[in-house]
Amino acid sequence: MNIALVGYGKMGKAIEEIAVQRGHTIVAKINRDTPLDTLLIQKIDVAIEFTRPDVVVNNLLFCLKHHLPVVVGTTAWYDDFNKVVEQVKQENGALLYASNFSIGVNIFFEINRKLAQLMNPYTDYKAAVEEIHHLQKLDAPSGTAVTIANTIIENNDQLSTWKLGEETHPTVTNNELGITSYRKPDVPGTHIVTYQSDIDTIEIKHEAHNRKGFALGAVMAAEYLFGKKGIFTMSDVLNSRD
Ligand code: NAD
DSSP states (O other): OEEEEEOOSHHHHHHHHHHHHTTOEEEEEEOTTSOGGGGGGSOOSEEEEOOOTTTHHHHHHHHHHTTOOEEEOOOSOGGGHHHHHHHHHHHTOEEEEOSOOOHHHHHHHHHHHHHHHHHTTOTTSEEEEEEEEETTOOSSSOHHHHHHHHHHHHTOSSOOEEEEEESSOOOOOTTEEEEEEEEETTOOOEEEEEEEOSSOEEEEEEEOSSSHHHHHHHHHHHHHHTTOOEEEEHHHHHHTTO
């Protein structure tokens, strides 16, 4: 496939390495100073967007308007989700989004869902989420932590919302799920879910060792999206491999 990288930072570079290993060609690398219009002179099968929360929506609307199928990994844009969905429908386009492209994290999401269902009757246990990322990360909590928290809330009759603490655990009421975000040098990303009671603690943890997992997942997502129309997530990609 011919792939355009919209955003050629840490993730764009990691994706390039995996895409080339899997036999694809990178035909465009777009950065802060490269006009998006340069995409239009290339033959592009799929665009992969990893940029910044403040520019991602415009980039997605541009790709959809020009009928470029797009895989998006940038996080913290979901307030504009409906606007992007409308554009996909209007242009009969193709979009695949995920707050986390790592296969391990997507398996962790499934374990988190199952654990939340199992824990729901046991109200003595207090759930909490922690995430640790590198210092340059612009959003807190991470998109992955928000996905984890929303799944716990959907499956827990006590909880109705989450509350963020940065570097310290937030003080929460009975209907709030605490998320704590830590920022440390040079860490690709860790997510921990705990259920604590007076008697014991249950903990599940995912720790990325490097960015390869996100990059591989994003390239697999691009391979999945090629030739399709509609809106997809990483669970569609994983279920297609059953
Ligand atoms: P980075 O800062 O290393 O790279 C961002 C790149 O975007 C830079 O090269 C910058 O020049 C470019 N850019 C800025 N404005 C642009 C514009 N208007 N058009 C095109 N490019 C532009 O960041 P990163 O670590 O590569 O992460 C990028 C995003 O991906 C972040 O939102 C991060 O949270 C997210 N992320 C998601 C996953 C996932 O699995 N979904 C994994 C890792 C990171």
